[in-house]
Amino acid sequence: MVFLSLTQLVRSRGPDEFWRKRRIFKMAAHYRNRPRNVYSLAVRIVHRALAYATKGRKLKKLDMAALWTTRVEAGCQQYGVPLEAFKEGLARSDIMLNKKMLSDLAIWEPRSFEALVKISRERAAVEGLPDIKQRSAFNQVYGLSNLKLD
Amino acid sequence: MSNSHLFLKSGFPRAPLQNGLGRYVCQLQRITLKFCKNNGSSRGMRDFIENHLVDFAKENPGIVVYVKPRRHRTPVLVGEYLNGEREWLNCRNNTKDEISKWIELLKTQNGCSSSLRLRKMWHTDVPSVQGPWTPFLLRSPDANSIEYPNIDASKPLDIPKTATDKLIELFKKQKLEAGDGAEDLLKQKRAE
Numbered sequence: 578m579v580f581l582s583l584t585q586l587v588r589s590r591g592p593d594e595f596w597r598k599r600r601i602f603k604m605a606a607h608y609r610n611r612p613r614n615v616y617s618l619a620v621r622i623v624h625r626a627l628a629y630a631t632k633g634r635k636l637k638k639l640d641m642a643a644l645w646t647t648r649v650e651a652g653c654q655q656y657g658v659p660l661e662a663f664k665e666g667l668a669r670s671d672i673m674l675n676k677k678m679l680s681d682l683a684i685w686e687p688r689s690f691e692a693l694v695k696i697s698r699e700r701a702a703v704e705g706l707p708d709i710k711q712r713s714a715f716n717q718v719y720g721l722s723n724l725k726l727d
Numbered sequence: 728m729s730n731s732h733l734f735l736k737s738g739f740p741r742a743p744l745q746n747g748l749g750r751y752v753c754q755l756q757r758i759t760l761k762f763c764k765n766n767g768s769s770r771g772m773r774d775f776i777e778n779h780l781v782d783f784a785k786e787n788p789g790i791v792v793y794v795k796p797r798r799h800r801t802p803v804l805v806g807e808y809l810n811g812e813r814e815w816l817n818c819r820n821n822t823k824d825e826i827s828k829w830i831e832l833l834k835t836q837n838g839c840s841s842s843l844r845l846r847k848m849w850h851t852d853v854p855s856v857q858g859p860w861t862p863f864l865l866r867s868p869d870a871n872s873i874e875y876p877n878i879d880a881s882k883p884l885d886i887p888k889t890a891t892d893k894l895i896e897l898f899k900k901q902k903l904e905a906g907d908g909a910e911d912l913l914k915q916k917r918a919e
Binding site (some may be wrong): 606607652655657683684685686687688689710 | 810854855856857858859860864865884885904
């Protein structure tokens, strides 16, 4: 006699079920309460977490760029040069430094950053870019002693 | 996913005990080469053992080399380090050049590469050459001796020229340009 109906009562989805679920549980190890131990809950929350991670990779780049921009702006505003004029002046002087490097210089090498601001300010004044203020901590701009900024 | 929940430790690339500052101590204590004598996946490993292993052992007297022939098993490189960590590398179907590169990696590592998540790929003891920015960098120490309330300190930093100032300037410029001729004209007119 062969018992065939017993196999139909088994609810296992296959021999690898344990490892398939383990893949999810490993990512849910730090969750609270039932989602840590119950597969049907864990799988939903883990998928959500992975989707957030995917979106977060782009957001991280945007956040870092915004942070660097804030820092560079703070640095060049000390010298009375707005960010737009600073960047335009650097670009026209063929100085291709990205936001990250400019922010690192502004924090760790303030004298180099000041030199960059001076170059940019001179160029901006010569080319007539707007909004450059007379006020600054170091108002001596190299090569601009005769130029009047009205 | 944030990294705060991970059970993996995070850190920065460091040399243990300033290794290399004085003498360099190779952090790899022993290396084990497991391979099958017959199976094709161990061919590269066997080639490496035949051609390069003895030279490697002679060049690195501080590393203990174990060779384990194990039947019907994939070729494996296991490196054990001075800090007790163990790195297991599967070398299935690797060529002998790839294996020598992996061995070179194991030799130059400090510990298991997967035990630490590197937060930055660089480390420096001197992040700043010119000195980092401080709030007092661009402020003169004269600001300490100012007695408040102070009129100069209360003015705005940049006051644009008013229209009146510009007119006065223009007038003075005109006067200079006209020079003595204008004064004579004035005298004549007054006499009239």
